[in-house]
Amino acid sequence: MNEDKPVRRIVIAGGGTAGWMMAAAIARTMGHTVDLTLVESEAIGTIGVGESTIPPLVNFNRILGIPEPEFMRAAQATFKLGILFDNWKHDGHSYFHSFGLSGKDHWSAGFQHFWLHGKARGHAQSYDDYCVELVAGLQGKFAHLPEERMNYAYHVDATLYGRFLRKLAEADGARRVEGKIARVELDSESGDIAALLLDGDRRIEGDMFVDCTGFRGLLIDGALHAGFEDWGHWLPNDSAIAVQSDHLGPPMPYTQAIAHDAGWQWRIPLQHRMGAGIVYSSGYLSRDAAYERLMSSVGTPRIEPFDIKFRGGVRRKQWFRNCVAVGLAGGFVEPLEATTVHLIQRAVLRFIRMMPNGRVSECDAAEFNDQQRLDIEQIRDFVILHYKATNRRDSPFWRHVANMPIPASLEQKIELFRETGRVFRKNEELFAENSWVQVMMGQGIEPQSYHPIAEKLRDDELDRLLQMLRDNVTSTVATLPEHHAYVARYCGAEAPATA
Numbered sequence: 001m002n003e004d005k006p007v008r009r010i011v012i013a014g015g016g017t018a019g020w021m022m023a024a025a026i027a028r029t030m031g032h033t034v035d036l037t038l039v040e041s042e043a044i045g046t047i048g049v050g051e052s053t054i055p056p057l058v059n060f061n062r063i064l065g066i067p068e069p070e071f072m073r074a075a076q077a078t079f080k081l082g083i084l085f086d087n088w089k090h091d092g093h094s095y096f097h098s099f100g101l102s103g104k105d106h107w108s109a110g111f112q113h114f115w116l117h118g119k120a121r122g123h124a125q126s127y128d129d130y131c132v133e134l135v136a137g138l139q140g141k142f143a144h145l146p147e148e149r150m151n152y153a154y155h156v157d158a159t160l161y162g163r164f165l166r167k168l169a170e171a172d173g174a175r176r177v178e179g180k181i182a183r184v185e186l187d188s189e190s191g192d193i194a195a196l197l198l199d200g201d202r203r204i205e206g207d208m209f210v211d212c213t214g215f216r217g218l219l220i221d222g223a224l225h226a227g228f229e230d231w232g233h234w235l236p237n238d239s240a241i242a243v244q245s246d247h248l249g250p251p252m253p254y255t256q257a258i259a260h261d262a263g264w265q266w267r268i269p270l271q272h273r274m275g276a277g278i279v280y281s282s283g284y285l286s287r288d289a290a291y292e293r294l295m296s297s298v299g300t301p302r303i304e305p306f307d308i309k310f311r312g313g314v315r316r317k318q319w320f321r322n323c324v325a326v327g328l329a330g331g332f333v334e335p336l337e338a339t340t341v342h343l344i345q346r347a348v349l350r351f352i353r354m355m356p357n358g359r360v361s362e363c364d365a366a367e368f369n370d371q372q373r374l375d376i377e378q379i380r381d382f383v384i385l386h387y388k389a390t391n392r393r394d395s396p397f398w399r400h401v402a403n404m405p406i407p408a409s410l411e412q413k414i415e416l417f418r419e420t421g422r423v424f425r426k427n428e429e430l431f432a433e434n435s436w437v438q439v440m441m442g443q444g445i446e447p448q449s450y451h452p453i454a455e456k457l458r459d460d461e462l463d464r465l466l467q468m469l470r471d472n473v474t475s476t477v478a479t480l481p482e483h484h485a486y487v488a489r490y491c492g493a494e495a496p497a498t499a
């Protein structure tokens with residue numbers, strides 16, 4: 001990397017969610033101090049999926065000063081309180097991974113320890129009954145609560161969200177160039193990227209380039225050959241078919257992830273339509289069977305279903321020379337926990353935090369790569385958990401994932417929870433203790449013991465505590481309106497003419 005060159009001209013290649021999130025954030029925060037150009041090709045288009053998000057996006061919008069109702073109207077968005085997992089532990093079983101806290105933690109031990117103690121004492125109530133977001137989600141209810149006591153994310157129409165971000169970015173000074181990148185020109189001395197060459201002999205020079213060209217990775221891989229670490233041995237799904245359909249009922253405040261014998265299906269309720277799709281492992285299910293399965297379970301389709309091929313894994317370097325790869329160009333963990341838009345957000349904010357005053361240093365790149373990698377590895381482990389910890393053995397796919405070796409980091413987490421009920425959040429990890437607890441118990445891992453501090457409570461004290469916590473949840477949820485009615489009032493949008 002040429003360390004003496006001041007960074008003034010930033011060129012973003014690609015205008016999917018990654019490209020426009022990056023453009024909107026840089027334009028809003030850096031303003032006239034940078035010259036920002038985004039190149040995209042309408043003929044190539046975007047991937048067209050990526051509609052379920054997680055709560056940190058609320059904060060991203062706040063950083064950019066985006067009014068929530070305006071954003072939600074523009075993206076036909078609904079609220080999301082978590083994911084309903086059907087058929088994961090075994091066929092016919094469901095559990096909910098919510099964004100909320102359950103019960104009340106003590107500094108020494110999470111609420112699960114007190115609940116487990118109660119269970120050992122004969123309390124029959126489900127762990128689910130202690131979480132507002134979970135109970136509200138299942139009942140199809142939603143409202144903002146005082147002091148941000150409702151933790152939520154959004155379902156968004158990916159195309160409309162991209163358009164919304166583009167408007168913001170352009171209003172803040174980003175320049176959009178329509179065209180197909182035909183070649184990436186490298187500086188013959190430094191080996192850095194010097195320019196993008198577009199069809200029609202146009203040349204776009206820059207000091208720093210952001211590769212948001214999706215799975216193609218035109219700059220980071222096509223030109224710089226940063227390398228890719230394949231995680232297919234842990235994440236066997238490699239294919240998807242996506243479709244948009246009519247609703248089958250009122251939009252619920254959760255994403256649905258329904259396991260089948262070689263993968264799973266998603267349902268993402270937006271205001272005007274449902275996003276739906278099937279994820280599968282092509283080694284275990286044919287494309288035609290996947291198509292049949294998807295189309296027999298959705299409402300009337302609004303578009304022609306489309307196929308997507310993918311590989312789970314990560315670029316060996318996401319920031320390499322004067323290029324940062326963001327979004328699918330940087331790596332991908334299959335969408336089971338809807339984490340890719342979040343990884344984009346992390347990369348965008350991280351890049352801005354590391355924006356050099358004058359020039360880019362190798363240290364920035366190394367730090368960025370370490371932090372980005374840690375994020376994606378932690379998400380990878382969390383997703384693998386859903387496949388590894390299950391009682392399903394009813395198909396070659398499920399027998400394969402039950403037997404596959406898993407990363408040591410995950411092995412350790414599962415064993416610790418199984419033996420002691422403990423989960424520790426390491427290094428600003430995305431998923432909180434309660435996320436791990438809900439998913440591990442939901443997938444069928446029963447802790448064999450719990451923290452002895454739970455036994456400090458006398459039986460009557462424990463009874464009162466559990467009853468009080470359950471009552472709080474029940475009475476709070478009872479005050480909430482139906483989710484679809486709240487959305488209509490707060491940010492209801494006309495159905496778009498084309499979307």
Ligand SMILES: Cc1cc2nc3c(=O)[nH]c(=O)nc-3n(C[C@H](O)[C@H](O)[C@H](O)COP(=O)(O)OP(=O)(O)OC[C@H]3O[C@@H](n4cnc5c(N)ncnc54)[C@H](O)[C@@H]3O)c2cc1C
Pocket residue numbers: 013014015016017018019039040041042044045046047048049050051052053158179180181182212213214215216218240242277279308310326327328329335338339340341342344
């Ligand atoms: C099946 C599936 C489901 C998913 N679901 C979710 C989800 O629920 N939640 C979530 O957070 N994430 C999800 N994701 C990930 C999500 O799709 C991406 O995070 C998001 O769409 C960002 O994509 P992108 O911008 O990196 O790439 P893309 O959308 O592919 O954009 C690439 C851009 O580069 C441009 N481009 C490419 N080549 C050229 C060229 N030669 N010249 C000019 N321009 C070019 C394209 O035109 C486009 O503008 C899912 C992914 C898959 C595969």
